[in-house]
Amino acid sequence: MSALIEDYAMIGDCETAALVSRDGSIDWLCFPRFDSPACFAALLGTSENGRWSIRPTEKTVRISRRYRPDTLILETIFETDSGSAMLVDFMPPRDGASDIVRVVIGTSGQVDFETDFVVRFDYGRTVPWVTRDDDGTIRAIAGPHQLLLNSPVRLIGRDLHTRGSFSVREGDRVPFILTYGASHKPLDADELLASTETYWREFTAQCPSVGPWTETVKRSLITLKAMTYLPTGGIVASVTTSLPEFLGGIRNWDYRFCWLRDATITLQAFMNLGYFEEARTWRDWLVRAIAGAPDQMQIMYGVTGERHLWEWEVPWLGGYESSRPVRVGNAAAEQFQLDVYGEVADALVQARKGGLPSHPRALALRDVVMPFLEKAWRKPDEGIWEVRGERQHFTHSKVMAWVAFDRAAKWAGLTPEDSKLADRWRQVADEIHADVCRNAFDADLGSFVQAYGSRALDASLLQIPLVGFLPVDDVRVIGTIKAIEQWLLHDGFVLRYRTELVNDGLPPGEGVFLACSFWLADVYVLLGRYAEAQQLFDRLLELQNDVGLLSEEYDPRARRMLGNFPQAFSHVGLINTALNLARRAGPAEDRAESQ
C-alpha cells in the first residue's frame, strides 16, 4: 500500500522526477521524461507494480527528513536502538545520463539495512529480464527500456525482486546509482552529489529576500524549477498522474503535461522573483508549441510541444487508495478554454516589462491570435476548471478574454505604428467588459456568478480584482467576495465551487483548492485586510508537508492532502501571496494596476 500523499518528497533532474516515501521507498518514477511510462508505480498500486526501497531491517524509533538547504537533495535520517544513518537521495542534473543516486551514510552506532528493487516497466506491468554483469551491475531490460543498478552491495534476484542487505557504522558510505539507458562512463556518487549541490545552490542564490518567507519561497521555487523540462523550457503542472481529488473517487487526472495556464502563472512567479532566464526559455517553448493556425492552438501540450495527449485508463493499476481509474494522457487537451489567451498575454507583457527582448515570432503570433479571439470570445467554453459537462459562458473565461485585449492594447500602444490596433483592441476589451457586467452579475445575490445565467459561485471570480478587471472596492466585487466567504469556505479554505450544486459532468466531491485559497489571501491584501490575509496564509503554510511540498487540494475533515503532488498551481499561489504580504505592493497590486 502506498503512503499518505504528504509523506512523499520529490527528487528530480529537471527532465523527470521521483517520489520517495518517508521510509525510503521510491514509489513513483517515470524514466526518462516526466510523461514516460512509470517503472516504479507502487504509488498507484502495490509494491508489485514497482518500487525501490532502502530501509533499516530493525524497528526505527524515529524518521526525520529535510532537503539539504537550497537544494533538491533529500536527507532521511533513520534512528534505531542500535544507531542512526542517513539516506541521501537525489537526481543529478543531466549530463547525457539520467540517474538516481542513493547513498546510505552511517552517523552513529551500527544500522542494518535491506534494499528491495522491483522494476515494472510500462506503468507497473512489464516484468523485465534482470541479469548481473561480471562487474556486479544489475541490468533490467524489457523492450525499449533498460535500467542499470550499480552498488558495492551484493544484490540477489528472487521471486521477481532484487534484494540485498548491508550494515553501516559511523562514517561508512554505501552508494547505489540507478541509470536509465546505456551507461557511458563510470559514475562516482560523491562527485555527482557535489555537482548536484552546486547546481541547486547556484539556482537559489538569485532568489531575493521575501522577508520571513524567504526559505519557504525558495522551496517552492526549487519545486517549480524541478518541474521545468530543461531541454525545452516546458513546465509540467505536476509530476504525477491520478492522485485523487476525492479519496476513492474518479476525479483522477494526468498532470504531467504543460498547461498554458499553469505554465504561464508559474512563469509569472519566476519573473516576480527576478528569474527572467526561465521566462525566456518558456517563451521560446510557447512560441514553438502554439505555432500554426490559431484555431488549432491547444490549452496544453507535451513537454516538447506534442499535441496528441490521448487519455486512456490503466486497468492493471488499482489506483491510489482504490481511486480508479488511473488515467494516462488528458482529454482536456481537446477542450476550448478561453482564459489561457489572457494568461499568456499577461505573461508576455510582464516579460517585456522585465526587459526580455521580443521574440521574432511573438508579434506575428499576436497578429494572428488576436483576430481569432475577436470572434472566439463570444463562444462558450469548458473554462478554467476544465469541466467535463456542457460548455458554458464562464465568467472567468470572459474576464480573461478581456485581459487578453487589455494587455494587447497596452502592448500595441507602446509603438506609434500600432496605435490603430491598440484602439481596436481597447474597443473589444470595453465590449467584453460591458458584456460581463451585464450578464455575469446577479443583482439578487449581489455577486458575480460562475457563468452567464447561473446562480452558482466560483472561486475563479476572485481573479476579477486581481487582474484589474474591476477595482477591489467596487461594490460588485465586495459583494462577490462576501458571497464567496459565505458559500465557498470550508474550514477557512476555499472550494473551487460546490460540486454538489454544479453539473461539471462528474460525481460530486472534492477537497478545498489550495491555489484559490491563496487567491483569497491576495484579495485580502488588496483590500487592506492584512491581518486576515496573514492568518489565512499562515494556515496554508501549515498544510505544507515536512519538506515544504503542497498538493493540489486538501481535505480539512480528514486532514489529508489530495490531488496530484507536488502541484505547480499551489506553489505559485504560495510565492505570490508571500510576495504580496512582504511587499504589500507585490504581484497582486501590479496586475490589478493594469486597469
Ligand SMILES: OC[C@H]1O[C@H](O[C@H]2O[C@H](CO)[C@@H](O)[C@H](O)[C@H]2O)[C@H](O)[C@@H](O)[C@@H]1O
Ligand atoms: O476538475 C476536472 C479537471 O481537473 C484537472 O484540471 C485541473 O488541473 C489543471 C492542471 O493543474 C488546471 O489547469 C485546471 O484549472 C484544473 O481544473 C484535469 O487536468 C482535467 O482533465 C479535468 O477535467
